[in-house]
Amino acid sequence: MKKIILIPLALLILNCMSEKVYFNTLAESKSSDTFDIEEFEKRKIGHQYFDTLKGGTVIRRTSSNIEYSEYETPPPPNLLEVYRGFHLNGKLKIKGIYYPNDVELGIWREYDDEGNLIKEENYDEGYEYSFEDVVKFLRLRGVDLFHRYTSITRNNGVWNIVYVKGDKYPKDIYDIDIDGKTGKVLSKAKNVFQEGS
DSSP, X not given: OHHHHHHHHHHHHHHHHHHHTTOOOGGGOOOOSBOOHHHHHHHOBTXXXXXXXXXXXXXXXXXXXXXXXXXXXXXXXXXXXXXXXXXXXXXXXXXXXXXXXXXXXXXXXXXXTTSOEXXXXXXXXXXXXXXXXXXXXXXXXXXXXXXXXXXXXXETTEEEEEEEEXXXXXXXXXXXXXXXXXXXXXXXXXXXXXXXX
C-alpha cells in the first residue's frame, strides 16, 4: 500500500521539478546590469561576441549605432531568455525576459542614461492563462518546444500557437488560438506542411 502511494507522489515531485527548469528568471540571470564597453571592443568580431559560461549558458553581446545589447540563453530545457539593452555609456536601458520569437513576458523595466528607472510594463497583465499554462498544454500534446517551427505569440488577449507534428513529410501543422483569460481553445486548424514551405 505504501509503495502505491509513494510512486504517484514521486512522479508529482519530479514533474514539478522538471517544470521549474523551463523558466529562467532575471533573478537567476548570469549577466550584469552594466555593459563592459572596453571588454566588448577588445573581443568583438564585427559587431558581436559570444561567451559560454560554465553550465552552458550563452551570452551574446552586440552593438549598433544607438545601443549595446546582451542576449542570455540558458541551455535546454530552459525556454526563456534574458534581454538587456544598454545606453552608449554602458548603463542599463531596458531588461526583461522573453520567449525566443520575441514574446515579452513578465515585467520589463526601462532606465534613463543615468540608470534611473523610468518605466515598468507588465506584459502578463490580462493573461490569467499564463505562458507556463501554454507550455503545459503543448507538453501534454508531445510538442517539441525547441523545434524551429514551434511558435508561441500573443495579441489582444489571445495566445496563438503553431507547431508541426509527424516524422516524415508531409507533416501536420497545427494552428491554435487560446483565450488568455480563461484558457478556452477559441480555434483549432490542422493543415499539411510540406518541406520548404
